[in-house]
Amino acid sequence: MAKYWNEEMECMEPDKMRALQSERLVKQVRHVWDNVPYYRKKMEEKGITPDDIKGIEDLHKLPFLSKADLRDAYPTGLLAKPLSECVRIHSTSGTTGKRVVAYYTQHDIDLWNDCTARAITAAGGTKDDVVQVCYGYGLFTGGAGLDGGSHTIGCLTLPMSSGNTERQIQFMEDLGSTIICCTPSYAAYIGETLKKMGKSPDDLKLKAGIFGAEPWTEEMRQEIQNSLGIKAYDIYGLTEISGPGVAFECECQEGMHINEDNFIAEIINPETGEPLPDGTKGELVFTSITKEAFPMLRYRTRDICVLTRGKCKCGRTLVKMAKPMGRSDDMLIIRGVNVFPSQIESVLLKMCNASPNYQIIVGRENNNDTFEIRVELTDDMWTDTIKSIEELEKKIAVDMHTVLGIKAKIRLVEPNSIPRSEGKAVRVIDTRKLV
Ligand code: ADP
Ligand code: ZN
Numbered sequence: 386m387a388k389y390w391n392e393e394m395e396c397m398e399p400d401k402m403r404a405l406q407s408e409r410l411v412k413q414v415r416h417v418w419d420n421v422p423y424y425r426k427k428m429e430e431k432g433i434t435p436d437d438i439k440g441i442e443d444l445h446k447l448p449f450l451s452k453a454d455l456r457d458a459y460p461t462g463l464l465a466k467p468l469s470e471c472v473r474i475h476s477t478s479g480t481t482g483k484r485v486v487a488y489y490t491q492h493d494i495d496l497w498n499d500c501t502a503r504a505i506t507a508a509g510g511t512k513d514d515v516v517q518v519c520y521g522y523g524l525f526t527g528g529a530g531l532d533g534g535s536h537t538i539g540c541l542t543l544p545m546s547s548g549n550t551e552r553q554i555q556f557m558e559d560l561g562s563t564i565i566c567c568t569p570s571y572a573a574y575i576g577e578t579l580k581k582m583g584k585s586p587d588d589l590k591l592k593a594g595i596f597g598a599e600p601w602t603e604e605m606r607q608e609i610q611n612s613l614g615i616k617a618y619d620i621y622g623l624t625e626i627s628g629p630g631v632a633f634e635c636e637c638q639e640g641m642h643i644n645e646d647n648f649i650a651e652i653i654n655p656e657t658g659e660p661l662p663d664g665t666k667g668e669l670v671f672t673s674i675t676k677e678a679f680p681m682l683r684y685r686t687r688d689i690c691v692l693t694r695g696k697c698k699c700g701r702t703l704v705k706m707a708k709p710m711g712r713s714d715d716m717l718i719i720r721g722v723n724v725f726p727s728q729i730e731s732v733l734l735k736m737c738n739a740s741p742n743y744q745i746i747v748g749r750e751n752n753n754d755t756f757e758i759r760v761e762l763t764d765d766m767w768t769d770t771i772k773s774i775e776e777l778e779k780k781i782a783v784d785m786h787t788v789l790g791i792k793a794k795i796r797l798v799e800p801n802s803i804p805r806s807e808g809k810a811v812r813v814i815d816t817r818k819l820v
Contacts (some may be wrong), residue, residue: 388700390506390538391499394646395701399694402702406649409438409674414438414447419681420465423458424450428587444672445660449683450543455485457614458665464488466678467595475721476524477521477624486638487624488678494533496675500644501534501620504633507642507699508593508618510564512539515590517560519553519567519575520598521721522546527598531566534630540564547571550578555591561590568721569609569617573752576612586614594755597629598720600709606638606750619708625684626671632706637698640705647675650704651683652692655713663692669706670711719747719815720754722791726812729793732784733760736777742803747815752816757794758785761803 389395397405414437417424427448428434437446455463464471471488489497510516520527528546535542543562545553553575556562565572572594579585591613597620609617621641622629631648632641640683643650650668653660659666669686673679688709696702717724726745733741742761747754760781762774774797782795804811 387648388506390482390503394644395503395642395703397646397702399702402645403441406648406674407442409436409646410441410444410649410672411438413672413680414470414682416677417465417682421463421680423454423462424448425763432816433798437816441522441649444651444683446641447672447683449658449670451685452485452625452682452687459484460486461488463679463681465680466490471678473529474524475526475529475624475628483535484692485625487627488502489627489676490678493627493676493678496535496647497530498533500630500633501530502628502646503534503622503644504564504595504630505531505534505538505540505564507633507635508564508595508616509636510535510538510540510593514538514540514563515543515561516540516564516566517543517545517553519547519565519571520629521547526622526624527566527568530622530628530630531595535566550575551582553740554579554582554584557589557591558584564593564595565591565613565615566595566620568598569596569605570599570721570752570754572596572613572617573605573783575668576609577751579612586612586775591615593618595633597621597637599721608752621706621709623686625679625681626673626686627676627726631671635697635701639697639752640707642697642701642703643692643817644684645703648673650692650706652690653685663694663704666691666710669709687712687716689713699780715813717745717747719756720791722789724791728784732781734790736781736784737763737766742805743812744803745813747813747817749817753792757796759796759798759803762797762800766797767800 406786418435431448433446434793470490472491473489474486477485518528519800522528530542532542556678592615594615596617606617617643619634622628624632632643634641651660651670653670655668667688669688673681687709690709691707693705715726744759746757778795778797784794
């Protein structure tokens with residue numbers, strides 16, 4: 386059984402990899418300078434030109450990109466290829482204001498497929514496997530990403546998308562699926578449903594699962610492994626950088642190998658932007674050195690994690706990232722959707738004519754995220770009839786759903802019932818303890 390999909394890249398000597406990264410970085414900086422006025426201006430403001438970037442040791446001289454830049458430049462301001470050469474877009478799930486749209490040429494799609502093929506191979510997949518993709522298909526990168534890798538290897542691919550869990554299980558049984566790809570929370574739910582249907586992992590041929598797009602714990606891994614009778618592998622990615630497959634886990638299940646031939650990873654101090662040495666906790670920053678249509682130079686992911694180098698027992702030399710340990714911004718990931726408290730605030734501002742005191746309560750029940758927004762009424766509003774309060778609750782719920790893309794339970798509460806804090810308001814109570 387092939388252990389690696391792209392052995393040359395996955396097991397390259399570190400010095401050789403650095404040289405390759407340097408060569409690709411120099412070319413990429415030139416490509417961006419020539420084709421992306423938005424980033425060129427950023428470089429000019431820092432007083433640098435492509436001549437200043439002679440290799441990876443000069444990476445720190447480049448300006449950062451952030452989600453705010455992506456929104457500023459929406460929809461095509463960061464595009465580095467003519468639209469006529471692009472073949473696809475993907476977009477992130479719910480963000481403040483405008484969505485982030487990423488573009489791909491066929492070459493970009495091919496490289497992305499190569500990355501997810503590496504992840505599937507690392508999970509033991511070969512062309513003889515039956516891969517059931519139950520990530521959402523559409524603008525979300527999950528479905529398309531794993532689907533692409535599965536096709537690239539030549540696995541029989543079941544493009545199920547998410548939902549309709551009993552049917553998922555029926556297909557698993559009837560078609561003998563061996564590998565399943567979805568979010569960890571959906572995997573846990575499939576496990577519970579299997580049990581509810583009176584079935585056990587013995588009724589299935591599943592051997593591995595590739596789960597990502599949201600934080601999950603080691604306990605959850607154990608639970609999923611037991612309930613589905615599989616080995617569960619983590620996979621990491623983000624739309625801005627391509628999608629799932631930026632990093633993937635090997636059989637050691639100790640951190641994810643970053644596909645360094647395509648993405649240079651750095652850890653920085655989120656406060657100062659200063660690069661930190663390997664082994665130090667900080668914000669993960671990526672530079673995509675092979676992407677043509679939407680190349681990101683020093684993109685700040687806001688994910689907090691640690692990088693470790695050294696040859697892994699699996700034989701790969703690719704640097705490893707730990708599971709993300711949180712975020713340096715206030716973004717929450719609820720049921721796989723990115724939610725910013727500022728989005729919630731903007732809806733409340735509109736509905737209540739003033740910025741009310743509110744609290745976001747996120748929890749977990751039966752492996753599903755619970756999501757409640759408590760909104761404190763003013764004295765004036767509190768004297769309204771119960772009926773009008775209920776109507777307001779409903780109206781807020783509908784607006785929230787439209788803006789966030791997921792449903793929240795809205796609870797209007799008495800004036801002064803949400804505790805005041807001395808310093809920064811405690812807006813978010815997240816009891817999920819996911820990392
Ligand atoms: P996607 O479409 O892959 O969900 P988004 O751009 O919407 O991409 O979200 C990316 C974010 O999802 C990452 O920055 C990270 O916070 C989170 N994420 C993705 N994969 C994982 C993972 N395996 N573990 C923890 N968090 C993850
Ligand atoms: Zn490894």
